[in-house]
Amino acid sequence: MSEKLYRVVNLGKVVYLEEYNILRRTKCGAWIKYSFSLRGEKFVNLTTVKKFACETLEEAFHQFQKRKERQQEILRNKLDDISKILGSIKLGELTIEKIREQKDPFDLEW
Numbered sequence: 157m158s159e160k161l162y163r164v165v166n167l168g169k170v171v172y173l174e175e176y177n178i179l180r181r182t183k184c185g186a187w188i189k190y191s192f193s194l195r196g197e198k199f200v201n202l203t204t205v206k207k208f209a210c211e212t213l214e215e216a217f218h219q220f221q222k223r224k225e226r227q228q229e230i231l232r233n234k235l236d237d238i239s240k241i242l243g244s245i246k247l248g249e250l251t252i253e254k255i256r257e258q259k260d261p262f263d264l265e266w
Contacts, residue, residue, distance in 0.1 A: 161209035
């Protein structure tokens with residue numbers, strides 16, 4: 157078994173590999189050194205489909221690909237929403253008057 161876990165990440169167009177030292181293992185995962193946690197460590201469940209970090213570089217790359225595919229799907233849906241709103245404005249279906257009449261969806265009355 158590897159003494160490291162791997163995660164492929166990107167910062168803009170730059171894709172790089174993060175390596176995490178395993179501090180201790182359990183029957184279903186591992187604790188890694190993780191500086192972004194208050195405790196300085198993070199538990200990674202290695203029995204789940206979605207993993208924060210993986211035991212092999214190949215699996216880490218596959219997880220990265222799946223995360224990017226999901227991110228693309230989310231962004232595509234947001235872009236579709238924006239296109240529909242802009243289309244409604246251009247067709248005159250969405251106006252300032254209609255926005256004034258629209259109830260605030262976050263104004264919850266208990």
